[in-house]
Amino acid sequence: MEENVRLTGWVRGRVQGVGFRWWTRATALEIGGMAGYAGNLGDGRVQVVAEGPRERCERLLDWLRHGDTPGRVDGVTEIWGEPRGGYEGFEIR
Numbered sequence: 001m002e003e004n005v006r007l008t009g010w011v012r013g014r015v016q017g018v019g020f021r022w023w024t025r026a027t028a029l030e031i032g033g034m035a036g037y038a039g040n041l042g043d044g045r046v047q048v049v050a051e052g053p054r055e056r057c058e059r060l061l062d063w064l065r066h067g068d069t070p071g072r073v074d075g076v077t078e079i080w081g082e083p084r085g086g087y088e089g090f091e092i093r
Contacts, residue, residue, distance in 0.1 A: 007036075007057040009048040009078040011064055016040050018071035021092045024048055027063050028090040031056050039093030050090070051083040
């Protein structure tokens, strides 16, 4: 059985106002098996929280760092933790 984890990532660059949250949600749904959200922060970053199997969260993180994303990603900082639950599907906030 695969370990479930919580990925929290902060994406820097030109990631607001370019469809980045929508694209992140679509990618998370395509990978499947995760719940969480992508939301804008006041400082221009996007915060991504994903809970699910580690391998799927790692795929999403790899896409955030190296995928063909809208806008421009300058970097991603992430932390890993235990899932907290409380999400239904993957949302845009």
